[in-house]
Amino acid sequence: MKTLFQPILTAARNQARYRTTRAALARLPASTLVDLDIHDVDATARRAIWG
Helix, strand or coil, X not given: CXXXXXXXXXXXXXXXXXXXXXXXXXXXXXXXXXXXXXCCHHHHHHHHHHC
């Protein structure tokens, strides 16, 4: 039963991490995003979580 729920829990945790990361990036000032060479907050957050 543990193996049945493990992928679901992992997906839920990754989705929560993605939302947190995306929100943190979205709060950064535009000048900081440019300095860090971040042009797409969604893609950067997605890459940070899922590779």
